[in-house]
Amino acid sequence: MKKNILVTGGSGFIGSAIVKYLIRNKHNVIVLDNNSRGRSRRIEEVKNEIKFIKGDIRNKTKLLSIHNKIDTVIHLAYVNGTKHFYKKPYEILDIAVNGLLNILEFCRHKKVKNFFLASSSEVYQNPLKFPTNEMEMLKIPDIHNPRYSYGGGKIFSELYGLHFAKKYLKKFIIFRPHNVYGKDMGNDHVIPEFINRFKKIGKRKSFLIHGTGNEIRSFIHIDDFISGFDKIFRKGKNTEIYNIGTSEKVKISYLVNLIAKIYKKKIKIRKSKLLKGSPSKRCPDIKKIKKLGFNQKISLRHGIKKIILND
Ligand SMILES: NC(=O)c1ccc[n+]([C@@H]2O[C@H](COP(=O)([O-])OP(=O)(O)OC[C@H]3O[C@@H](n4cnc5c(N)ncnc54)[C@H](O)[C@@H]3O)[C@@H](O)[C@H]2O)c1
Numbered sequence: 001m002k003k004n005i006l007v008t009g010g011s012g013f014i015g016s017a018i019v020k021y022l023i024r025n026k027h028n029v030i031v032l033d034n035n036s037r038g039r040s041r042r043i044e045e046v047k048n049e050i051k052f053i054k055g056d057i058r059n060k061t062k063l064l065s066i067h068n069k070i071d072t073v074i075h076l077a078y079v080n081g082t083k084h085f086y087k088k089p090y091e092i093l094d095i096a097v098n099g100l101l102n103i104l105e106f107c108r109h110k111k112v113k114n115f116f117l118a119s120s121s122e123v124y125q126n127p128l129k130f131p132t133n134e135m136e137m138l139k140i141p142d143i144h145n146p147r148y149s150y151g152g153g154k155i156f157s158e159l160y161g162l163h164f165a166k167k168y169l170k171k172f173i174i175f176r177p178h179n180v181y182g183k184d185m186g187n188d189h190v191i192p193e194f195i196n197r198f199k200k201i202g203k204r205k206s207f208l209i210h211g212t213g214n215e216i217r218s219f220i221h222i223d224d225f226i227s228g229f230d231k232i233f234r235k236g237k238n239t240e241i242y243n244i245g246t247s248e249k250v251k252i253s254y255l256v257n258l259i260a261k262i263y264k265k266k267i268k269i270r271k272s273k274l275l276k277g278s279p280s281k282r283c284p285d286i287k288k289i290k291k292l293g294f295n296q297k298i299s300l301r302h303g304i305k306k307i308i309l310n311d
Contacts, residue, residue, distance in 0.1 A: 011038030081188025096153025178245030182222030213253030
């Protein structure tokens with residue numbers, strides 16, 4: 001059924017892919033983004049089919065100036081990119097708290113029925129179980145470490161959102177993306193950072209990384225992410241939480257060598273200290289989303305090639 005949907009953070013990396021998915025499925029879409037990290041080029045191809053509002057989710061007047069009927073909100077607006085967690089923890093928490101309160105107040109005022117909240121794998125920090133399912137304990141291991149502003153903000157959003165929803169919404173679903181990658185994802189993530197460095201590497205042989213290279217991650221290509229999101233959007237159950245990711249776990253050293261091979265470079269990995277609070281292992285248990293019909297189609301090797309060779 002055709003829905004009227006507000007996407008916050010809709011010109012961001014994931015948001016723009018969700019917006020295009022919604023347009024393909026014939027929904028009416030309004031995007032609200034302050035373009036702090038959002039880029040209009042990402043939604044250029046659908047610009048005549050959506051309404052774009054440039055604004056900050058913390059600006060109540062801006063939100064309440066949306067007069068269109070809205071039945072569903074997909075809330076993605078946030079500050080992503082690990083280096084920002086360390087540099088602007090206050091802003092991150094301000095967007096998490098005041099942004100969320102505003103958007104939920106908007107929902108109450110507009111009688112919005114459905115809410116999809118983008119959370120993150122960062123809510124698990126260093127998980128006790130591996131692969132990590134949705135029942136894992138959520139943590140803020142050190143209140144003084146600015147990194148945890150990001151995960152802490154997401155934990156707040158989940159907790160407040162869930163209990164708000166029981167009172168005011170019909171459906172509230174949380175999804176926790178795990179290391180999504182793809183074309184035009186912005187430069188503040190490990191894959192584009194490595195690719196950009198390989199482009200300029202010249203004859204230098206050593207490649208500096210944070211950590212030992214034995215840290216484990218699972219990356220999901222944006223096209224697979226959208227396929228997972230589609231399952232949740234259509235079949236997800238009220239108040240449920242879903243990891244979106246893959247079970248293809250790789251060492252960071254594997255990722256470096258994979259990119260090196262595509263660029264035909266021979267390098268030696270140089271180790272350094274892991275960023276304070278960065279988990280040594282991260283891999284989601286994806287049984288729950290698989291039950292809805294999700295399957296990974298794009299391997300990391302194929303996905304990275306897709307980015308580099310289309311460059
Ligand atoms: N990319 C990932 O691997 C990943 C992993 C876990 C969780 N997430 C979550 O998914 C969501 C989307 O992530 P992304 O990778 O597309 O990040 P992104 O930075 O590309 O997108 C976020 C968007 O929010 C916008 N925004 C930021 N602050 C805003 C504000 N105050 N008001 C209005 N708009 C604002 C930015 O301009 C940007 O377009 C975020 O909530 C992020 O925390 C992403």
